[in-house]
Amino acid sequence: MPETTAEVLIIGGGIAGLSLASKLAGDTGVVLLEAENELGYHTSSRSARQLIPSYGPPVVQDLTVRTLALIRELEAGLPEPILRPRSFMLVGREEDVRDRASGHMHPITMAEAAGLAPELAAGNFEAAGLDTTSVSCNTDILMDWHRSRIEAGGGRILTGRRVDAAGRSADGNWVVSAGRETFTAPVAINAAGAWADAVAELFGARRRGLQPYRRTAAIVDAGNPPAADGPMVAGALDNFYYRPDLEGVLISPSETVPSPAEDARHRPEDVADLVELVNSLTSLRLGRTLRAWTGLRTQAADGVPVVGFDDAVDGFFWLAGQGGYGFQTSSGIAEFAAAKLLGEQPVLDVSEALSPARAGL
Numbered sequence: 001m002p003e004t005t006a007e008v009l010i011i012g013g014g015i016a017g018l019s020l021a022s023k024l025a026g027d028t029g030v031v032l033l034e035a036e037n038e039l040g041y042h043t044s045s046r047s048a049r050q051l052i053p054s055y056g057p058p059v060v061q062d063l064t065v066r067t068l069a070l071i072r073e074l075e076a077g078l079p080e081p082i083l084r085p086r087s088f089m090l091v092g093r094e095e096d097v098r099d100r101a102s103g104h105m106h107p108i109t110m111a112e113a114a115g116l117a118p119e120l121a122a123g124n125f126e127a128a129g130l131d132t133t134s135v136s137c138n139t140d141i142l143m144d145w146h147r148s149r150i151e152a153g154g155g156r157i158l159t160g161r162r163v164d165a166a167g168r169s170a171d172g173n174w175v176v177s178a179g180r181e182t183f184t185a186p187v188a189i190n191a192a193g194a195w196a197d198a199v200a201e202l203f204g205a206r207r208r209g210l211q212p213y214r215r216t217a218a219i220v221d222a223g224n225p226p227a228a229d230g231p232m233v234a235g236a237l238d239n240f241y242y243r244p245d246l247e248g249v250l251i252s253p254s255e256t257v258p259s260p261a262e263d264a265r266h267r268p269e270d271v272a273d274l275v276e277l278v279n280s281l282t283s284l285r286l287g288r289t290l291r292a293w294t295g296l297r298t299q300a301a302d303g304v305p306v307v308g309f310d311d312a313v314d315g316f317f318w319l320a321g322q323g324g325y326g327f328q329t330s331s332g333i334a335e336f337a338a339a340k341l342l343g344e345q346p347v348l349d350v351s352e353a354l355s356p357a358r359a360g361l
Ligand SMILES: Cc1cc2nc3c(=O)[nH]c(=O)nc-3n(C[C@H](O)[C@H](O)[C@H](O)COP(=O)(O)OP(=O)(O)OC[C@H]3O[C@@H](n4cnc5c(N)ncnc54)[C@H](O)[C@@H]3O)c2cc1C
Pocket: 011, 012, 013, 014, 015, 016, 017, 033, 034, 035, 036, 039, 040, 041, 042, 043, 044, 045, 046, 047, 048, 049, 050, 051, 161, 162, 163, 164, 191, 192, 193, 194, 195, 199, 214, 215, 216, 217, 252, 294, 295, 296, 297, 320, 321, 322, 323, 324, 325, 326, 327, 328, 329
């Protein structure tokens, strides 16, 4: 049986596993194992590609700001930017918008909202908030940058390797199987997205109640498309969002429906209902669906990512539960996780907030 040794074994080749592997490669021997034949096949290729500093609990917002700073540093050396300005606008009832319009989001008048998004039909919304620090993210370039940095640092990325068993060698290292191959390492990282609890069980670690939730998105054409530089617009009740896209308009019903860990597929009727809703709230005149997809956003009960060493199983490190914030927190979380793994002081010390041993998990 072929055997590979590593210092750190990362399970999962989505944005979480790739970001951490790229941060570690060069300093430590990293091997990343991805079950599918391509990287990012599951949730990481299905996002809305928006990074919103005002979105999520406080620790997520801090990690988002840190991630934006880190991506800006790395994109300085690239021929094409990864981030482009795209404001985020929340619309809804007065009390629903007020609850979220603080920090990076500030209240604006409905006249200002109509100036930025003239397609909003008058009278449907009482209030609006705007986050001008929000950006769109070219996630393909970002993931490819991580991939090339892993390879440049001597790390190995192996696709088509589904981890199916784990045990210990006599010297205490992990011995991990993927089909007929085995991999040994003192540290294993659980970056398995929707499968994170299942992978934890393979290593004898307690499940953390990480629940995958469906979220659908679609690109549709529009008779009256929004301005190309218009904001992403979201309902404050989390019932829809849309933003301009190169091919048409990207829309989502913002649903949060529990799902098993699986290769999720969209339901055409969900997209049809959403088109009807957005057409009733705007003058976009949405029509044909060009593409639609569903991904799984996986999160703990408190909605905060789960990152750090397991408190009961030596050498088992969690990098999971990123929910709807996986891209916007990716570089900040990777920087934090790498510091914990290398025994260094993290720039942003979020150990307690993200701890796999925190109450409620
Ligand atoms: C519609 C939608 C819109 C979104 N919009 C945004 C957005 O605008 N901004 C944002 O920040 N986030 C957004 N998200 C969330 C973001 O996409 C996720 O948080 C992020 O992609 C999660 O990355 P991940 O690496 O944890 O998971 P994944 O990308 O799912 O990667 C986990 C990988 O682990 C692999 N794996 C599982 N089990 C095993 C095993 N046993 N052995 C080997 N490999 C294994 C899987 O094959 C998978 O490739 C959105 C999500 C959806 C669905």
